[in-house]
Amino acid sequence: MRNGLIVAVIVGVAAFRIFGNSGSSIDDQLVTVCNEMNKKTPYMVDQVTRLDSTVPLSGEIKYLYTLIGIKELSADQKKTIETNTRNLVKNSSDLKIFRDEGIDMTYLYRNESGKEIFEFSIKH
Secondary structure, three states, rough: HHHHHHHHHHHHHHHHHHHHOOOOOOHHHHHHHHHHHHHOOOOOOOOOOOEEEEEOOOOEEEEEEOOOOOOOHHHHHHHHHHHHHHHHHHHOOOHHHHHOOOEEEEEEEEOOOOEEEEOOOOOE
């Protein structure tokens, strides 16, 4: 899942950098970034994870994922996903602009029937 997540996030970062110099507010820029990212969704991050859309919130981007063929996640699976994502966000030079601007990120995972099975946020 990690490589696909990187691609999805980099698309958002690239869009943020492009629009970041526009003089508009962070929230307006997040709307633009999400609109640009959503043009590329749904996007298969890996064999079981599909990025369905992104939602701009005040100072935050919410990523909506569907897990294909997975009804539930174990506590260990949730911990692994959250830990890997937090490490990526913390250490990626591509995401530095999100950290510097204090943009929070929320990740919501649903199963194919739409049931929410896992959500976590990274606050800056």
